[in-house]
Structure formats: C-alpha cells, structure tokens
Amino acid sequence: MAGHSKYKNIMYRKGAQDKKRSSLFSKLSREITVAAKMGLPDPEANARLRAAVIAARAQSMPKDNIQRSIDKASGNDVENYEEIRYEGFGPGGVAIIVEALTDNRNRTATNVRTAFSKNGGNLGTGGSVSHGFERLGLIEYSASAGDDEKVLEAAIEAGADDVQSDEGGHRIWTSVENLHEVAKALEPLLGEGEGAKLAWKPTTEVEVRGDEAAQLMKLIDALEDDDDVQTVWGNYDVPEDELEKLG
Incomplete structure (x- = not known):
C-alpha cells in the first residue's frame, strides 16, 4: 500500500469543475438516469446508480434533482445514451482518454476531434493510449475524512489496493x-465519500511545463466543457509552480 502521491493536478481539475457547476449537474444527472435505466432504480440494489448518487451528493446536487433523474429512467421520453471512449494525444505528448455519454455519436465525435485539433492535440484510434493506463476502481474522499494514517488503515481494512493522499x-x-x-x-469507517467510479490510472506520468502546460489545460477545459463528455483522464504531471502561473 502506497501512502502518498501527487494530488495537485487532480485538485486543479476539481477547481475548474467547480466553476462549471450547472454543466456538472447536467452530466451527473445524465449518469444517474443511464445507471437507473441499466439496472434497478434503487441505489442500494444498483452499484452504478449508487456511485452516481454519491457523486451527485458530493457536489451538493439537491435531493429533488437526484430523484427526478432516477424517475426519468422509467419515462417514455428518456433519451438513449451510448457510452463512447475516445483516445488521443495532447501537448507535450500527453496521453488522454475521454469518456462520453451521447445520444448523437457524430456530434460528439466532431466536437471531441475539434477540441483536440484546436488545442495542440490530435485524436487517435481506439487503443492508441489506453495501453498506458490501468482500468481500476477509484473512491475519493476529501481531506476532512481524516489524516493519512487513518485513511490508510481504513482502506487496508476495507480491502483496497492502494491509497494516494495529499493536502487536497x-x-x-x-x-x-x-x-x-x-x-x-469504507462508509462505516470514514463516512460517505465524494464518489466511487471506474477510472483510468496512468502507469507513467509525463511532466508538462510552460506553454505546453497552458495549452494542455485549455484542451482539457475544452473537452470538459462539452455536454456529452463525462470524464477526461490524462497521464500529465504539471509541477506546482506551473499550476500557480495558470491560476
């Protein structure tokens, strides 16, 4: 079990997401509806739905909004969303995986390709970068859940494989x-987390600085701004002094 690792890049992304709260609510709502449609509309009996609801609560989505998203799955007018993964390269040779939920594959593909091409990247073929990542489960807790030692002990007791902790x-x-x-x-040990989801963890990281770091963040912002994009994963490491320049 590893106890420490860099967290600053993830927190930079979280800060950017907080500025897009309305868009974030829309994406969380879509995931809740899709999860409820794929299984039972009960979070206790549907693991994916439970994870989506926990993530929504962590972002302070109102209970009524969450319930409406669940109820929408049983309606006749619910859209048929398709899960799609895109892979490509960003500035500095950074590998990027984009996960989307869409009701229009052509629209989403065009938007993702445009975001890459306008921001110093290029969209690759399926499998072009995912070989450099591990497909794992990820559970996130805020710093208020406890100190590193407490969380590490809880994770070991709960059967986790690894822990990364930082001030964030x-x-x-x-x-x-x-x-x-x-x-x-983990819930009886640490309380409810900020989310539990499948993630892409890079096996190695690429340090990015200067203009490439700024352009990379623009690319990630452009991808996350798209309504169909749910998550963006990358193997980048932007040093703390560079993040401070980016604000």
Missing part, C-alpha cells in the same frame, strides 16, 4: 471487481 484529499484504488464492495466497507 484521498484517492483510494481498488480492482474493478471490488470497487463497490470496498466503497461500502
């Missing part, structure tokens, strides 16, 4: 198969 919070890694079992085991 804690990221607890599991196998894909054990994600929701570990998430449930």
Whole structure:
C-alpha cells in the first residue's frame, strides 16, 4: 500500500469543475438516469446508480434533482445514451482518454476531434493510449475524512489496493471487481465519500511545463466543457509552480 502521491493536478481539475457547476449537474444527472435505466432504480440494489448518487451528493446536487433523474429512467421520453471512449494525444505528448455519454455519436465525435485539433492535440484510434493506463476502481474522499494514517488503515481494512493522499484529499484504488464492495466497507469507517467510479490510472506520468502546460489545460477545459463528455483522464504531471502561473 502506497501512502502518498501527487494530488495537485487532480485538485486543479476539481477547481475548474467547480466553476462549471450547472454543466456538472447536467452530466451527473445524465449518469444517474443511464445507471437507473441499466439496472434497478434503487441505489442500494444498483452499484452504478449508487456511485452516481454519491457523486451527485458530493457536489451538493439537491435531493429533488437526484430523484427526478432516477424517475426519468422509467419515462417514455428518456433519451438513449451510448457510452463512447475516445483516445488521443495532447501537448507535450500527453496521453488522454475521454469518456462520453451521447445520444448523437457524430456530434460528439466532431466536437471531441475539434477540441483536440484546436488545442495542440490530435485524436487517435481506439487503443492508441489506453495501453498506458490501468482500468481500476477509484473512491475519493476529501481531506476532512481524516489524516493519512487513518485513511490508510481504513482502506487496508476495507480491502483496497492502494491509497494516494495529499493536502487536497484521498484517492483510494481498488480492482474493478471490488470497487463497490470496498466503497461500502469504507462508509462505516470514514463516512460517505465524494464518489466511487471506474477510472483510468496512468502507469507513467509525463511532466508538462510552460506553454505546453497552458495549452494542455485549455484542451482539457475544452473537452470538459462539452455536454456529452463525462470524464477526461490524462497521464500529465504539471509541477506546482506551473499550476500557480495558470491560476
């Protein structure tokens, strides 16, 4: 079990997401509806829906909004969303994975390709970068959940595989198969987390500085601004002094 790792890049992204709260609510709502449609509309009996609801609560989405998103799954007018993954390269040779939920594959593909090409990147083919990532389960907790030692002990007891902690919070890694079992085991130990989801963890990181770092963040912002894009993963490491320049 590893106890420490860089968290600053993730927190920079979270800060950017906080500025897009209305867009974020829309994406969380879409994930809730899709999860409810794919399984039972009960978070206790549907692991993906439970994870989506926890993520929504962590972003202070009102209970009524969450319930409406669940109820929408059983309606006749619900859109049919398709899950799509795009892979490409950003400034500095950074590998990027984009996950989307869309009701119009052509629209989303065009928007993602445009975001890459306008911001110093290029869209690759399926599998062009995912070989450099591990598919794992990720459970996130804020720093208020406890100090590094407390979270590490809880993670070991719950059956997690790895922990990364920093001043911004804690990221607890599991196998894909054990994600929701570990998430449930952590709740009586640490409380409800900020989310539990499948993630792409890079096996190596690429340090990016200067103009390339600024352009990379513009690319990620452009991708995250798209309504169809749910998550953006990358193997970048932007040093703290560079992040401060970016504000």
